[in-house]
Structure formats: C-alpha cells, structure tokens
Amino acid sequence: MFGLFKxxxxxxxxxxxxxxxxxxxxxxxxxxxxxxxxxMAEAEEVAKKIDALKSK
Structure with a gap:
C-alpha cells in the first residue's frame, strides 16, 4: 500500500x-x-549506464 505512489x-x-x-x-x-x-547494441548502452549508476 505504501509503495502505491512511490x-x-x-x-x-x-x-x-x-x-x-x-x-x-x-x-x-x-x-x-x-x-x-x-x-542488442542499444541494450548494451543501457547496461553501461546501469553499471555507471551502480558504481557511484
């Protein structure tokens, strides 16, 4: 219920x-x-962004 507006x-x-x-x-x-x-190339670019956010 609390995650409804998250x-x-x-x-x-x-x-x-x-x-x-x-x-x-x-x-x-x-x-x-x-x-x-x-x-697949686009997905790899998104994966790089994910890795960059996780490493911060």
Missing amino acids: KKTELEKLQDSYKELLEKAHKASQSNRTAGDKL
Missing part, C-alpha cells in the same frame, strides 16, 4: 528499459538479424 528511481527505469530491449532484440533476431543486433 516513484521509480533512475536505476529502476534503466533496468526496465534494458529488460524490454532484450526482449525486443530476441524477437527481432528471429526474423531480422540486423534489427536484432541494433537492439
């Missing part, structure tokens, strides 16, 4: 984005390998 932190937003990009990349790689590779 806003997500930047780290939580990035983790959600990373997970979503990985799912999209997996689906795209089954039909279009190039699009899947681009999505």
Whole structure:
C-alpha cells in the first residue's frame, strides 16, 4: 500500500528499459538479424549506464 505512489528511481527505469530491449532484440533476431543486433547494441548502452549508476 505504501509503495502505491512511490516513484521509480533512475536505476529502476534503466533496468526496465534494458529488460524490454532484450526482449525486443530476441524477437527481432528471429526474423531480422540486423534489427536484432541494433537492439542488442542499444541494450548494451543501457547496461553501461546501469553499471555507471551502480558504481557511484
């Protein structure tokens, strides 16, 4: 109940984005390998941002 109005932190937003990009990349790689590779590259960029936030 108390978490109902809790806003997500930047780290939580990035983790959600990373997970979503990985799912999209997996689906795209089954039909279009190039699009899947681009999505994986975007996911890696998000992963780097996550690591940077965790290391602070």
